[in-house]
Amino acid sequence: MGQSLSVRNLEAWYGSNKTLHGINMEIAKNEVTAIIGPSGCGKSTFIRCINRMHDTLPGAKATGEILLDGANIYANDPVELRRTVGMVFQKPNPFPAMSIFDNVVAGLKLNGMRNKKKLKEAAEKSLNMAALWDEVKDRLGHSGMSLSGGQQQRLCIARALAVEPSVLLMDEPASALDPIATLRIEELVTQLKSSYTIVIVTHNMQQAARIADSTAFFLNGELVEHGATSDIFMTPRDKRTEDYITGRFG
């Protein structure tokens, strides 16, 4: 089951450069929330704060609170957090030295699961959820790098799902893919929301309109507007949102 997120006065820095200015936002569970906005508006930084990947960069820091089902993530261990909040990156990044199978179960295996039967079940389940099982079931021992770009990205989604997170963060997961592979990822996202809370950063406004239940518009490190996707695209309250979605800047 997905978990809800509640962001309270989140601020983030890279060194002395402040990239997020007091974000307050509620993210509903089992919904797809899209984050849109021009390059450099802080949308990637925002989702990287949710699993505390932001903290791993030298000189980066964040203040404020993010409540995951009521518990502040900054009060707990980031490594534990990342098993609950999974992430899919912009470019497919399968582990090059691992087979398809080992890639999918990497999160389980490297966190101590040794039971071969359980690993096998987890691999099949995750690959099925990522709509990749039929394409790779006969070559699980092959290198993950032998797959096409779109397949690699679905492999990375399967890898993130295998650790059974409740929230899935996706940082422009289809921007490096062709239209057909993009469509498959979008279908997948809509299917996955019954089990996960999904936050997806996208440059593609049509994509946000197609898959997101709610959409948030970021600009210069601020959350300008957040609401039901149809409202954001049909009747935006803020002039800046309207300008952006009608293509007047960005």
Place this chain on the structure above:
Amino acid sequence: MKKHRRKYVNALMLALFSIATLIALVPLFGVLGYVFKNGVMDVNLKFFLDLPVPMGMTGGGMANAIVGTLILIAIASVLGIPIGILAAIYLTEYDRLSWFSTLIRFTTDVLTGIPSIIIGIVVYTAIVVKMKHFSAFSGGIALAIIMIPVVIRSTEEMLKLVPHTIREAGYALGIPRWRTIIQIVLPTAAKGIVTGSMLAVARVAGETAPLLFTALGNQYWAHNLNQPIAALPLSIYEYATSPYKQWHEQAWAGSLVLIFLVIILNATARLAFRTRNN
């Protein structure tokens, strides 16, 4: 007219590169061929199985020196490769930019350039003199000191080639940092690390100077690592500088065996790795 000139220049440059390559290959194959021609007659089963015989007697081999070299390489590798790889992990994964890592990098580069005879003298003073005898162990340490900087710098370069996104993928799965490094980053760079380590092994396999003060050489079998031990480079040096024709032939044979030893070590390490990866 201009078009012809471009093609003409292109052909000229290609010819230049090809000739340079050929010139570079001349000494390489020259050395290999010369050693082969002079040594191949004396490499036989006895050479691998027998101890050296005193001057005047016929036959004899370098069994003790071959085994000695393998033992010295083993000691040096066991000490030098893990230390080198772990230090490189520190420099790339934990501390890329501080004054401390800059100092280590600088020292490592200096250490790479220090003549090996100086490392021999240092180990002689620090270990051989203190222990009051020459030993295989001190020889291995001297070779390890020569290996470490080579392993550090080559491993560091290989780790830097692993994209940061691979590390992030590991962290994002809730895998602790040390585990991400050992089980994801290292295997990704493994091929290059193995190649770099083998290069370090090849470098020390033929070292003679540091062994003169440490392993010393031995006409017989060394029974433990606290005794002086024979090594191929030492035997080659000793035999080649002797006035006897028969010993010269043995030195050529020893040289040929040493070259093939390095080639075989290299090939097996790469082969073993390749089969494990696929």
